[in-house]
Amino acid sequence: MSSIPDLAISRRIRRTPFTERVEKLGVKRYSIVNHTLLPKAFQRSIEDDYWHLRKHVQLWDVSCQRQVEIRGPDAAKLVQWMTPRDLRKAKIGQCLYITLIDQNAGIINDPILLKLEEDHFWLSIADSDVLLWAKGLSLGRGLDVTVNEPDVSPLAVQGPKAEILMEKVFGPSVRKIGFFQFDTVDFNRNSLKVSRSGYSKQGGFEIYLNKSSLGNDLWDTLWEAGQEFNVAPGYPNLVERVEGGLLSYGNEMTRSNNPFECNLDQYCCLDGSIDYIGREALQRISENGPIQRIRGVIFEGEPAPVCASPWPIIANGKNVGHTTTVVWSLQLKANLSLAMIESEFWDAGQRVIVETPDGIRRNGTVVEFPLSII
Numbered sequence: 572m573s574s575i576p577d578l579a580i581s582r583r584i585r586r587t588p589f590t591e592r593v594e595k596l597g598v599k600r601y602s603i604v605n606h607t608l609l610p611k612a613f614q615r616s617i618e619d620d621y622w623h624l625r626k627h628v629q630l631w632d633v634s635c636q637r638q639v640e641i642r643g644p645d646a647a648k649l650v651q652w653m654t655p656r657d658l659r660k661a662k663i664g665q666c667l668y669i670t671l672i673d674q675n676a677g678i679i680n681d682p683i684l685l686k687l688e689e690d691h692f693w694l695s696i697a698d699s700d701v702l703l704w705a706k707g708l709s710l711g712r713g714l715d716v717t718v719n720e721p722d723v724s725p726l727a728v729q730g731p732k733a734e735i736l737m738e739k740v741f742g743p744s745v746r747k748i749g750f751f752q753f754d755t756v757d758f759n760r761n762s763l764k765v766s767r768s769g770y771s772k773q774g775g776f777e778i779y780l781n782k783s784s785l786g787n788d789l790w791d792t793l794w795e796a797g798q799e800f801n802v803a804p805g806y807p808n809l810v811e812r813v814e815g816g817l818l819s820y821g822n823e824m825t826r827s828n829n830p831f832e833c834n835l836d837q838y839c840c841l842d843g844s845i846d847y848i849g850r851e852a853l854q855r856i857s858e859n860g861p862i863q864r865i866r867g868v869i870f871e872g873e874p875a876p877v878c879a880s881p882w883p884i885i886a887n888g889k890n891v892g893h894t895t896t897v898v899w900s901l902q903l904k905a906n907l908s909l910a911m912i913e914s915e916f917w918d919a920g921q922r923v924i925v926e927t928p929d930g931i932r933r934n935g936t937v938v939e940f941p942l943s944i945i
């Protein structure tokens with residue numbers, strides 16, 4: 572086995588308001604999302620971090636979830652034009668999981684939308700350059716909006732003890748924030764948005780730090796207050812998110828997938844009552860039905876090697892799909908994959924073979940999505 576090569580870091584790879592602190596705590600590995608560092612390992616094993624996340628509370632530097640701010644008289648019109656989700660009933664203070672699609676219904680991104688005011692939105696984005704897409708659309712359509720990336724860096728507080736830690740730092744009002752809603756809290760005489768959301772199924776909050784210079788203070792305050800709750804540094808945990816069925820842009824979906832293929836049907840308005848990019852394409856796909864969908868596949872054998880490329884999935888002697896993300900499930904004690912599978916073979920219970928890169932063909936079974944294992 573060759574060792575993992577180092578990454579050459581330049582100014583093009585952006586540090587965050589929390590990088591100093593995560594480095595002090597011994598961050599061991601980074602990924603890069605939206606041209607920004609994302610911690611992916613600290614001193615403990617990913618397994619230990621998984622169990623810790625399910626029991627205690629973690630601070631995650633998810634500054635790479637950049638905000639694309641859309642503001643001005645035509646802001647609501649632009650945001651609705653970018654997504655098939657019906658936003659007519661969206662309320663100020665609400666977070667909405669949405670897809671952005673192109674004219675072929677290919678997925679551009681799957682952000683969380685925060686509605687700050689009637690004419691003011693943040694798209695809290697996954698890994699693709701939404702800022703340029705939104706700027707291009709606004710210029711092309713002559714819309715009266717500004718599109719910016721503000722100085723906003725989310726810090727996620729995740730795990731079952733997130734609520735008690737947040738209450739200790741920001742007061743009891745945070746308890747009233749409902750799932751996928753946000754409110755404003757005070758920190759050092761600054762007002763910060765806080766949402767009840769995050770890229771795990773363990774519950775928690777995201778704090779949208781709007782002044783980079785306060786990064787160390789915010790981290791230290793949560794860190795010190797969190798000592799009695801066994802706080803630890805963390806990161807979006809691959810095993811936990813696959814078990815929980817959370818999708819990842821660039822892995823389960825790319826621009827060559829449409830929302831149905833990713834089981835995002837419930838976020839698509841198809842009755843023709845709203846106008847958005849890709850509507851005709853999406854309606855056409857809906858009429859014929861998608862040809863493939865994301866499913867789970869559980870397969871046997873030793874933990875599959877860590878490898879980010881897709882592996883073939885075989886049934887009846889032919890290729891019927893591919894893996895998108897594979898983990899060793901700590902709950903199932905088995906290999907668990909999210910996988911894109913053709914329609915004839917996507918029913919739960921379908922027997923398949925997964926061809927792992929060590930050349931071994933492993934027997935597997937398709938399971939429904941969302942996976943009902945947690």
Ligand code: THG
Binds near residue numbers: 698725
């Ligand atoms: N938080 C914030 N921004 C983000 C993410 C985040 N941007 C990038 C990425 N994550 C966006 N992708 C997702 C995918 C799933 C969820 C959140 C962001 C999620 N889904 C819930 C589920 O599937 O159970 C609930 C969805 C719903 O009820 O609408 O939480 O994590 N700020």
